[in-house]
Amino acid sequence: MRSVVCTRPGLMELEDRETPTCGSGEALLRIRRIGICGTDIHAYGGNQPYFSYPRVLGHELAGEIVAVGDSRDQALVGQNASLIPYLHCGECRACRKGLTNCCQRMQVIGVHRDGGMCDLLAVPTVHLIPSASLSLDQLALMECLAIGAHAVRRSELDSDSLAVVVGAGPIGMGVVQFARENGARVVVIDPSEQRLAFCRETLGIELTLNPTQEDPVEFLAGISDGALADVVFDASGNAHAMQKGFDFVGHGGRYVLVSIVKSDITFNDPDFHRREMTLLSSRNATREDFDRVASLMAAGRLQETAMITHRAELAEVPEAMPRWCAPSHGVIKAMVHLAPSA
Known part of the structure; x- marks a missing residue:
């Protein structure tokens, strides 16, 4: 073969x-x-x-x-x-x-x-x-989307949350869709104007940001009365972006690293403690996550x-x-x- x-x-x-x-x-x-x-x-x-x-x-x-x-x-x-x-x-x-x-x-x-x-x-x-009932294309996309479903489930994101997704690749787009399913207000950060446009026009995400053109901290502070994000998901696959993401998390917030890179990620410990931040990794997915993806695909709720x-x-x-x-x-x-x- x-x-x-x-x-x-x-x-x-x-x-x-x-x-x-x-x-x-x-x-x-x-x-x-x-x-x-x-x-x-x-x-x-x-x-x-x-x-x-x-x-x-x-x-x-x-x-x-x-x-x-x-x-x-x-x-x-x-x-x-x-x-x-x-x-x-x-x-x-x-x-x-x-x-x-x-x-x-x-x-x-x-x-x-x-x-x-x-x-x-x-x-x-x-x-x-x-x-x-699902097409071959849909079946092949289940694993990709299950990664996002697992990350959002692990984050305990709720409908009162401001969620930030850094990285608008397929994994990030999966996180975006499941964060929205949980009722959260979603912001997408990515340096690609093409991917930001896709998030707006196809996924229906109104709040997008190009970090090469705007300061993410100022933007997030402006839409949250200075509180910043309740949950930040990194799906960038970029070590610099992963470290920068700590700055986007508000007091009592959670930071979920969906990406993985071959390098160390560091943070400022006094600032981490001052905000009582929770740092989580998210790896792979479980059958529960796959079942959720299949259910939402069948219902036509995903793009x-x-x-x-x-x-x-x-x-x-x-x-x-x-x-x-x-x-x-x-x-x-x-x-x-x-x-x-x-």
Whole structure:
């Protein structure tokens, strides 16, 4: 079968690999869609901290279940499904507490082990989310949006809150949509005028800010009677922006780091204590978050497919990836297609 392998930072190659089989508790997924996310872009650029090479990328996946390892799962064959790519151990303390998203022995498909940039992938059956109503594009976007759903749920954001989302990439746009679902007043900060316009025109966010043109602290103080934000979410993937975000949090506020970078993040301790700020990280998502995404997609409450701006076939990915990583190409979400007969 075909596989696209990131052999080293900056280089992807199309290879022929052995077709997998599925064992007990597994299903064989014929990949039909692969969403490209910030993790893939950072891995391609050599900036993903949990990554080793060579690696087959791809964890935002949708496909058709074509075989199962156990006869009791036979009804799944022929169904389209999304995949929860976080393979948790089920035995560590985090898993026993239901925190499967941050398992001590976490293996993420497409990060710690080879992913879905291929024709066929054997996956645990319990990690599949079959759907007869959602499109392949929607199914491939579930993981991306579940990251945002988890971050907002973790923040305990309520309808009386002023929420700031720094970084208007696909993850940030997911955070924006779930923050709005919680009834919060939302501000989006990003240096890209194109992405800010998308947030205004497509997502319906009235308050947007380009930090290269306006001072975010002054702006936030002006719309909050000096109180600043109740909750700040960083989805920028930029260490400087992540550190700057501490300045946006008001007294008693919460700062949720959705981004991850290969560097240290520091803050001023007296200011941190003076505001009695809460600092949170948000990693991956749980089935609860995926179920919420599926429910809101089915209800038509999300603008998920509007985020797809670029498309390519699997064999075109090695050539397309450098373009997708360049800000000048205006990519919000790239989607890889595999033909039904692949």
